[in-house]
Amino acid sequence: MTDLSVANTAKRPTFDVEAIRRDFPILSQQVNGKPLVYLDNGASAQKPEAVLDAMDRYYREMHSNVHRGAHTLGDRATAAFEGARETVRRFLNAESTREIIWTRGTTEAINLVANGLAPRLKAGDEILVSYMEHHANIVPWQMIAERTGAKVVPVQVTPEGELDLESFTSLLNDRTRILAITHVSNVLGTVNPVAALMEQAKARGIITLVDGAQAAPHYQPDVRALGCDFYAFSSHKLFGPTGIGVLYGKAQLLEEMPPYQGGGEMIERVSFERTTWNTLPYKFEAGTPAIAEAVGLGAAIDYLNGLDRYAMEAAESALLERANQLVETVPGMEIIGTAKQKVPVMSFKIAGLHPSDIGTLLDQQGIAIRTGHHCAMPLMDFYGVPGTARASFAFYNTLDEVESLFTALQKVQRLFA
Ligand code: C6P
Numbered sequence: 001m002t003d004l005s006v007a008n009t010a011k012r013p014t015f016d017v018e019a020i021r022r023d024f025p026i027l028s029q030q031v032n033g034k035p036l037v038y039l040d041n042g043a044s045a046q047k048p049e050a051v052l053d054a055m056d057r058y059y060r061e062m063h064s065n066v067h068r069g070a071h072t073l074g075d076r077a078t079a080a081f082e083g084a085r086e087t088v089r090r091f092l093n094a095e096s097t098r099e100i101i102w103t104r105g106t107t108e109a110i111n112l113v114a115n116g117l118a119p120r121l122k123a124g125d126e127i128l129v130s131y132m133e134h135h136a137n138i139v140p141w142q143m144i145a146e147r148t149g150a151k152v153v154p155v156q157v158t159p160e161g162e163l164d165l166e167s168f169t170s171l172l173n174d175r176t177r178i179l180a181i182t183h184v185s186n187v188l189g190t191v192n193p194v195a196a197l198m199e200q201a202k203a204r205g206i207i208t209l210v211d212g213a214q215a216a217p218h219y220q221p222d223v224r225a226l227g228c229d230f231y232a233f234s235s236h237k238l239f240g241p242t243g244i245g246v247l248y249g250k251a252q253l254l255e256e257m258p259p260y261q262g263g264g265e266m267i268e269r270v271s272f273e274r275t276t277w278n279t280l281p282y283k284f285e286a287g288t289p290a291i292a293e294a295v296g297l298g299a300a301i302d303y304l305n306g307l308d309r310y311a312m313e314a315a316e317s318a319l320l321e322r323a324n325q326l327v328e329t330v331p332g333m334e335i336i337g338t339a340k341q342k343v344p345v346m347s348f349k350i351a352g353l354h355p356s357d358i359g360t361l362l363d364q365q366g367i368a369i370r371t372g373h374h375c376a377m378p379l380m381d382f383y384g385v386p387g388t389a390r391a392s393f394a395f396y397n398t399l400d401e402v403e404s405l406f407t408a409l410q411k412v413q414r415l416f417a
Contacts (some may be wrong), residue, residue: 017395023267028365039393041394041397042370042394045240045394048239051241055295058292062077063291072357077302085294094224095251099251102290104243105242106212106233109246110209110232115144116139117177117207118144121177122149124149126175127153129132130154130155130182132187133180133211134182136375141178166226177206181209181401183215184215184345185214186374186376187390188345189342190380198228209230211227215233230249230250232248235293238300243363244297262275317391319399320344326402326403331351333348334348334349334351336383345390346390348391359410361415391405
């Protein structure tokens, strides 16, 4: 018998989640003979019709290369592409579109910054990261550290999965040159107190980068209020297409950084004697960019702007609250990451069960979650686990879906008990 009779005090969303779900065509299908319950939004979120339409319309009506300026289609494509950049600027509250660089995603954005800052580093310098970073915010720094003799230093996390602020403060020192920290942990869901961290770092003249991959889908990041030098996010987690992401960078730092890749678009003039760089943001955009994808990301942000952000956050909190209430209905289930400030991400283990078995058995019931190390191996080592199962929710998920997840987990647990 499944028992979901635990008191449900989670608040009902004030927006019409069923209407919102109709905007996402993929959600209405059956998987393995069961209605799809998509709870892998942290890996990649689904796309509303508005994004699909914008990309379709772009290819049907305006595709050409951008910034070539010789004909009407080229002008249309350029206007759509640069219009999307302005949409991103407004989304992040950046000062200028010069500070908005298109990348392939968060990973490429961080690699770009790491390479751009390398000339400032020397042996003995320190790059502060944390134990809860995704590999994308560890490995590029390790590669640069190897080149320059600098050192990557991790800030501890607490057993609850919060950033250990004492460890953070004690590790800041005169050798710290860069602070690269995640806004939200992809495993724990923890929301870090980024503005306060930035303040401490800035007081010491440290350059700061925030990995916003898991934050942007839940909160609208205001880069000026956060006070960071760089902010990175991926479109595909923000209900936009794959293959594109954004690096925000303060204009002065971007001006001082060397280009990341060479080729078309990023040059001002090329000769065999001397090549000079284009102005911002083009200096960092070598080659033909992902034009339709930029348009799609712009459409995703426009779509989000049309939603009530407060209602959306409240609905997401209600999903997490209901999930937390139901944990006790699955014998041996334990949540990893119980920070006070969390987005609706629930990593867990169930005694005696391997995470990948949980994932496979849930999939048979139409429920999509992610299992494994989540590209956060140092954090797995910290918790002494090879991996976890992770359900990550989006605003289009329902309380009924949370309950379906737990009914399915009860079945899985009974099967193995
Ligand atoms: N995390 C997850 O399932 P890309 O691949 O470049 O779009 O994003 C990388 C990345 C960087 N930082 C954080 C905090 C992330 O969560 C991710 C991607 C996915 O958790 C895929 S591993």
